[in-house]
Amino acid sequence: MRIDLHTHSDVSDGTQPPAGLVRAAADAGLDVMALTDHDTAAGWAEAVATAAEVGIRVVPGMEISTELDGHGVHLLAYLPDPRHPALAAELAAVLEGRNARLPATIAKLQAEGVEIEIDDVLAAVAGVPAALGRPHVADALVARGVVADRSEAFDRWLSAGRPGYVRRYAADLTTMIGVVRDAGGVTVVAHPWGRTRTPYLTAERIAALAEAGLAGIEVDHEDHTPDVRRTLRGIAGDLGLVITGSSDHHGAGKEGHGLGCNTTAPTEFERLMERAAAARRATGRPVQEEYAWTL
Ligand code: AMP
Ligand code: FE
Ligand code: FE
Ligand code: ZN
Numbered sequence: 001m002r003i004d005l006h007t008h009s010d011v012s013d014g015t016q017p018p019a020g021l022v023r024a025a026a027d028a029g030l031d032v033m034a035l036t037d038h039d040t041a042a043g044w045a046e047a048v049a050t051a052a053e054v055g056i057r058v059v060p061g062m063e064i065s066t067e068l069d070g071h072g073v074h075l076l077a078y079l080p081d082p083r084h085p086a087l088a089a090e091l092a093a094v095l096e097g098r099n100a101r102l103p104a105t106i107a108k109l110q111a112e113g114v115e116i117e118i119d120d121v122l123a124a125v126a127g128v129p130a131a132l133g134r135p136h137v138a139d140a141l142v143a144r145g146v147v148a149d150r151s152e153a154f155d156r157w158l159s160a161g162r163p164g165y166v167r168r169y170a171a172d173l174t175t176m177i178g179v180v181r182d183a184g185g186v187t188v189v190a191h192p193w194g195r196t197r198t199p200y201l202t203a204e205r206i207a208a209l210a211e212a213g214l215a216g217i218e219v220d221h222e223d224h225t226p227d228v229r230r231t232l233r234g235i236a237g238d239l240g241l242v243i244t245g246s247s248d249h250h251g252a253g254k255e256g257h258g259l260g261c262n263t264t265a266p267t268e269f270e271r272l273m274e275r276a277a278a279a280r281r282a283t284g285r286p287v288q289e290e291y292a293w294t295l
Contacts (some may be wrong), residue, residue, distance in 0.1 A: 007036040018043035184283045186272060187215055
């Protein structure tokens with residue numbers, strides 16, 4: 001069983017449509033794939049329909065932009081009902097925040113002398129994303145020849161502290177863990193120690209999140225060194241958290257994140273799905289028929 005629980009389609013900042021992504025996952029020999037676009041369930045129906053065709057299992061998920069005391073944290077949510085009012089409202093606020101940031105980002109880049117227009121961003125977009133984010137601006141900078149790839153765009157212009165950075169709305173992490181559970185889903189912190197030298201999510205903070213209902217942490221991720229993975233595995237073990245491993249695949253948008261480059265152990269996946277089933281029973285939320293077969 002090969003299980004990859006974190007992938008992006010062009011409904012967010014990946015470069016493959018959901019159907020193409022699911023076909024690629026089957027070709028890569030995956031048995032289970034979670035679709036986890038940023039802050040949206042818009043790709044679920046297409047992905048689940050294609051999964052049935054090609055004979056793999058798709059777990060509907062999303063990667064929610066949250067923050068804890070001002071520190072950004074990506075929260076993976078699996079199988080929540082996206083129609084739950086509090087969840088729907090938070091996702092709408094995050095997507096709106098990202099769209100509102102786009103003109104401000106373009107203005108900042110122009111003020112720095114970069115020749116770029118909103119139309120360049122629209123032209124650089126592959127599919128129909130639920131919102132336009134920094135990766136789409138990065139693609140426009142690449143198309144304009146300002147930078148060579150997305151990574152350089154972030155390093156030079158778009159990351160926090162760089163000249164094109166604009167802050168945007170993110171949901172409160174602890175609140176969101178509860179909201180997802182109320183919506184019948186389970187949560188896993190994505191790449192908790194990725195892209196940072198001094199991890200903000202210490203063992204103590206992760207313990208508090210577990211207390212708030214967090215189900216797991218993503219340990220095996222390309223942004224984590226072998227040392228980091230060992231330490232995080234220990235923390236998860238101490239707290240009884242589910243340990244996941246995933247590619248965080250973004251199609252051509254992210255080098256070195258091929259489908260299945262990290263995977264989740266079947267026993268850990270079972271634990272995660274049991275937690276989701278328990279949340280669903282506890283909330284009494286009706287199971288969405290179109291996704292019922294994934295339970
Ligand atoms: P946004 O949601 O608009 O704030 O953009 C954040 C997204 O940009 C993340 O989810 C990543 O997919 C992508 N990203 C962040 N940092 C980098 C980087 N250094 N290189 C490439 N992609 C990045
Ligand atoms: Fe992304
Ligand atoms: Fe992420
Ligand atoms: Zn991701």
